[in-house]
Amino acid sequence: MAEDSVLAPKFAPFIGMAGIAAAMIFGCIGAAYGTAKSGIGIAGVGTFRPDLIMKARRPDSISCGFMHLACGLSVGFTGLAAGYTIGIVGDKGVRSYMEQSRIFVGMVLILIFGEVLGLYGLIVALILNTKSKG
Secondary structure (H helix, E strand, C coil), rough: CCCCCCCCCHHHHHHHHHHHHHHHHHHHHHHHHHHHHHHHHHHHHHHHHHHHHHHHHCCHHHHCCCCHHHHHHHHHHHHHHHHHHHHHHHHHHHHHHHHHHHHHHHHHHHHHHHHHHHHHHHHHHHHHHCCCCC
């Protein structure tokens, strides 16, 4: 067990995790606030000038809807695969690193390949979306 010192107290990891939590919490609060404010504005415009809201709508064909579904599935499943890969490689890599420190570089390379899985899904979705008519 590591000793408790002034520069490295036992609660130091909690401070780091609190920073991560603060980033996520405040980011979500900001996104929720912005969405709520713009939604209120859109609802207000729709109440007094519904023609402006209806003018902004455009009809979507069924093929366009399925294309957007395919984009979402592409990004979603590759994101799931990337997260699963990163989780497994990270777990096994950290456990293996205890026994042999040379494994670190290989682990990082495999983690990069796992992250690229998510990027491939995004690229496929962007290519699909450029084929949209309208």
